[in-house]
Amino acid sequence: MYRYDEFDHDFVQARVAEFSDQVERRLSGEITEEQFRPLRLMNGVYLQLHAYMLRIAVPYGTLNGAQLRMLGHIARKYDKGYGHFTTRQNIQFNWPALSDIPAILADLASVEMHAIQTSGNCIRNVTADHFAGAAADEVADPRPYAEILRQWSSVHPEFSFLPRKFKIAVTGAERDRAAIQTHDIGLHVKKNAAGELGFAVYIGGGQGRTPMVAKKIRDFLPEADLLSYCTAILRVYNLYGRRDNKYKARIKILVHETGVEEITRQVEAEWQELKDAELKLPDADIRAIDAYFAPPPLADRPEGDAAIKLARLDSKSFSDWLDQNVVTHRHPDYAAVTISLKGIGEVPGDATDSQMEAVADIAENYAFDELRVSHEQNLILPHVARADLKAVYDALVDIGLATANSNLISDIISCPGLDYCALATARSIPIAQEISLRFASLERQREIGELKLKISGCINACGHHHVGHIGILGVEKKGSELYQVTLGGSADENTSVGEIIGRGFSSEEITDAIEQIVDTYLGLRLNPSERFIDAYRRVGPAPFKEALYAGETKAA
Amino acid sequence: MKILTANRLTDGIAVWYADGGWAETVDHADLAHDKAAEDRLEAIGAKAYADNEVVDVNLIDADVVDGVVEPVRLREKIRAAGPTIREDLGKQAARAA
Missing domain, CATH: 3.30.413.10 (Sulfite Reductase Hemoprotein, domain 1)
Known part of the structure; x- marks a missing residue:
């Protein structure tokens, strides 16, 4: 998975220091709530019914064990022993004190996490298929592109005060598990006839009070043009998107009111000005980001079939779980596992501190230290050897997270x-x-x-x-x-x-x-x-x- | 009848104005029975907000039920008690203990 470079470390540390100072000045009364509110929102701090709420970004839903363990630690030390995984692949804590938030952000930074751009009228956490890198039907891993978008959009000066929030999702497979057509920009990674990678580009999807399905404005955008094209879309939106009415400010309204043909023309015209300039992605840069997402070394584990056959005979509940929560992996000896956070009668998406820690252990022991948060509010182990599935299942049973209901009516x-x-x-x-x-x-x-x-x-x-x-x-x-x-x-x-x-x-x-x-x-x-x-x-x-x-x- | 509610600045915890201070439970919140009393509460709220004690200050509807103050709207009832799905959390937790 992606690891922070020096720039990322400095950037996140600087933000922790900056926001800590802002919190301190707020608590001392040096700045007013009006002044502080936009600052806290830029750092994911909301005020809800009972207390503050902190929303932490999980970029494209990817986590490692140390990060999940840290979330468990935060839940226990600063909150009330649990967290809530959200439909944007993030996690929210419901009870943090404002005075503790600087310490929480420092803890997060120590595992390369933050809460930047989880609120506000900016480009939010870029989401992706939760089976990215594992799915058998994938053309390419969508996460390198999501990471490129993350780097480009982080405190982007031109796009930090958009008419309204802006959400981008990327899928790398025909079967869309990232709900890209409900996003402001939806990107579908595909190959053209020549075998080159690129994207089908959708814009103007969204839910809220005016639900709209995104419209495809380009069938194939070469991968090198990702940032120039997204910039063109954002520029058109930033210029013409409505600022007079909060409820009509999303790009979906602009697309609807302008018409797909006209807005496509505007985006393409803007793009002509940008496409051959500094936003063109050098192939070496894309491949360098790709390398961070190189799949783990998946050694052949052909003993899995026999082990599973035996375990199925032994345990009907394991067999049920296997049928429901385990999906095919691109490597035949492996599988991707959905850890349901939808236990019967439980709160969808909630996990306790000790569950988070135990899942972190499972990921480290059996899943190459990789985890995902799905937009359906479950956790995913993307790479598990089939030979280890019974051990994973047993460990999940121990912590009450082995409910076999993925994609069923109780997976709400x-x-x-x-x-x-x-x-x-x-x-x-x-x-x-x-x-x-x-x-x-x-x-x-x-x-x-x-x-x-x-x-x-x-x-x-x-x-x-x-x-x-x-x-x-x-x-x-x-x-x-x-x-x-x-x-x-x-x-x-x-x-x-x-x-x-x-x-x-x-x-x-x-x-x-x-x-x-x-x-x-x-x-x-x-x-x-x-x-x-x-x-x-x-x-x-x-x-x-x-x-x-x-x-x-x-x-x- | 109206009562004055807000969230405490430092920890965001829901509070209600009672007996000259901010109480963590709604039970004995000061009641405003007329416009003059509402104005008085509103002024107290505005000052506490300006003094950076509380945020999100609101006058809300309330009744007295069995001798204790109870907000009228469901939203405010939940604020006063805690999440209905987690009775171990929020104000209700302390009450149960």
């Missing part, structure tokens, strides 16, 4: 909601917990098959409800929580925004409603291999509306 994305968030209008976590408990049976979940359920506690859509096969949006209506259901969203290579199915449900009704939707699907699918999303696309909303609301119409 949920924002913190009104239990923590100052912007939320309704709770999301308790809804996730209740649905998870209702569908606790693994047998039942597997019968249902792949189903992406996503919950947000307000219109800002941090819980990605718009792109859930089933999405739930919590709002406040007449002083009570009300949950609106959308169906048919997805965040893969066929991204779609879900449609509101009808009137919302109270917190007492919502789980029954979800069960009714699932039962309706089971009743109408052509066969067990027709996933919920495929069935919905085939039949549309009518049967689901009928199941949910027919009684009411008749009664009325």
